[in-house]
Amino acid sequence: MFDTKLVSAKTSSVTPKISRISWYTWPYCPLIAALMLALLLRVILFIHAGGVMDGDEALVGVISSHLTQGVQFLSSSPPCVCVDNISCSRCKPYY
Amino acid sequence: MLALQAVLLITQASSYPLAHPGLTFQTPYCRDAPSNNDQVIAYMRREHIQYAWASSWIGFPIIFKTQEQIIVADPSDVMKLGDLVRAGKASMSNYAAIHTYLADENRMPHYIEQVLYADRPSFLIFVWHNDLHPPFLRYLDMHQVMYRFVRFPSEPGMDILLVTPLSRTVSPAESDTFQQIKLTSCPTRFGPDYQASYFRNIF
Numbered sequence: 001m002f003d004t005k006l007v008s009a010k011t012s013s014v015t016p017k018i019s020r021i022s023w024y025t026w027p028y029c030p031l032i033a034a035l036m037l038a039l040l041l042r043v044i045l046f047i048h049a050g051g052v053m054d055g056d057e058a059l060v061g062v063i064s065s066h067l068t069q070g071v072q073f074l075s076s077s078p079p080c081v082c083v084d085n086i087s088c089s090r091c092k093p094y095y
Numbered sequence: 096m097l098a099l100q101a102v103l104l105i106t107q108a109s110s111y112p113l114a115h116p117g118l119t120f121q122t123p124y125c126r127d128a129p130s131n132n133d134q135v136i137a138y139m140r141r142e143h144i145q146y147a148w149a150s151s152w153i154g155f156p157i158i159f160k161t162q163e164q165i166i167v168a169d170p171s172d173v174m175k176l177g178d179l180v181r182a183g184k185a186s187m188s189n190y191a192a193i194h195t196y197l198a199d200e201n202r203m204p205h206y207i208e209q210v211l212y213a214d215r216p217s218f219l220i221f222v223w224h225n226d227l228h229p230p231f232l233r234y235l236d237m238h239q240v241m242y243r244f245v246r247f248p249s250e251p252g253m254d255i256l257l258v259t260p261l262s263r264t265v266s267p268a269e270s271d272t273f274q275q276i277k278l279t280s281c282p283t284r285f286g287p288d289y290q291a292s293y294f295r296n297i298f
Contacts, residue, residue, distance in 0.1 A: 049119045
């Protein structure tokens, strides 16, 4: 009898009744709304720009396509693409 | 607070439609490369041009889009190699040494070798829209090289000139003129008046 009362008291203390609507539920969800809006704006921008790809992005694409084709590397070190001239000395040529 | 956020949002969103489609996603290192190179690729395919020299900002998108059916390499290292050859420190017939030298190029050196040993590879160079006879064509004229060329619009004020030598192979290593005229560099990296003022004293 004593144990049952204790358990009931504990249970009631950990599950308080929420009387107000949480910030992330509709329609009070500014974060989700902001994210969706940002996504929409960027999609519009990408479509407007016509999918421009610069040389560095294309290079990564070429290497990726080699990887998907199972191209083996002749170099003993893993290949890397030097884009910032900082870690170039550690880069090995990509064959 | 909400009104301020709305103003910020509207201000930013209204700039998106005004953004230049071709320049928005260009690299800051070269904003002259064509955002749409479909015309160039279609022409090269039609004319069976498989190898060309060009800035990597032009070349890699073409390689990627054509899935390596067209190989375009940056001639910068070959131009430097030409300096060594003229100084007597290297030979263009020493293929093993050239291979080792080009291996220091950390962006696809095998593309450079493919174009270097190709028969009459083309050149894709940046030219100002109002420059009707750029320095590279003057060089070919001076050396009596027959060629075919075609212009493609790139970004505002800038064209891409596709030159195909016909009478002989033109190597980027054969003359230091190519370094002086910055053959495949992006002109706007050096300011809009760079080419016009600099090249006047060369020829």
